[in-house]
Each structure stands twice: as structure tokens, then as C-alpha cells.
Amino acid sequence: MISVKQLAHVCIFAHDLEATRSFYRDVLGMDTRFNFLRDGKIFGFYLDCGGRSHVEVFEKSAASYSERNQINHFCLEVEDIDAAVAHIRSKGIEATPKKLACDDTWQAWITDPNGVRIELFEYTGKSAQFAGGDRIADW
Secondary structure: OOOEEEEEEEEEEEOOHHHHHHHHHHHOOOOEEEEEEEOOEEEEEEEEOOOOOEEEEEEOOOOOOOOOOOEEEEEEEEOOHHHHHHHHHHOOOOOOOOEEOOOOOEEEEEEOOOOOEEEEEEOOOOOHHHHOOOEEOOO
């Protein structure tokens, strides 16, 4: 059986990264936990929602927003990612192999019957969500 601890994060796209950061910081009081870097440039960041919950934001200036694509994916924190992946596969659902992401968190991916992407997370003692520090993207 899979054990979901909580919703870990929701990922959104932003036309203007800094305007989005300012809105969430200045209007909603959500501080940046860490940035994602590629080629020395910030292209995304994590916002602290309190406790172990976050909003993940990535710049995508070409994104068009409609009824279906405001949210890129949602992420569930699981107790044991190996057990979760094994359970999901035992139900005939495809799951990616787990991998250690650049934020030092284990992740695997599945898709629901409607095409919604779901990320599974297992935090480590070095996860940027809690340890902080900018991370260089490896994708």
C-alpha cells in the first residue's frame, strides 16, 4: 500500500518570473526557499507555503493559459518512494524509475487517466526545500 504524507508542491508556469516572485512574496507573504539555475541564470524557484508545502514556479514566457494548462503537475510526498513505485506498478500503472533530482530529493513520475502528471517525492536530509541553497538544474 502507498502512504501519501501530504501535497508537497504544485508547479506553475510564469510569463514574468520576477513579477510572479514579487506577487507571491509581497501580496501573499511567501518567501523564496531556493532558486533553480541553468547556465548561470535563474529560471525557476520554490516558494515556502509553510511546513513542508511549496509552490514551484518555472519561467515559460510562451505559455498560454486556458482551462487545462495553468498547472504543470502536482507532487505528492510519499513515505517510501521504492514501495510507492512498486505498489503503483503492481496496479498496472507505468511509473518512471526513481531518480535523485538536483534538489537532492528522490522523485518518480506517473500520469493519471486524464493525462495529469503526478510527481512522487521522498525528501532526504539534503533536500533543498529544507536545506536551502540554489541548485543547478540537470535537465
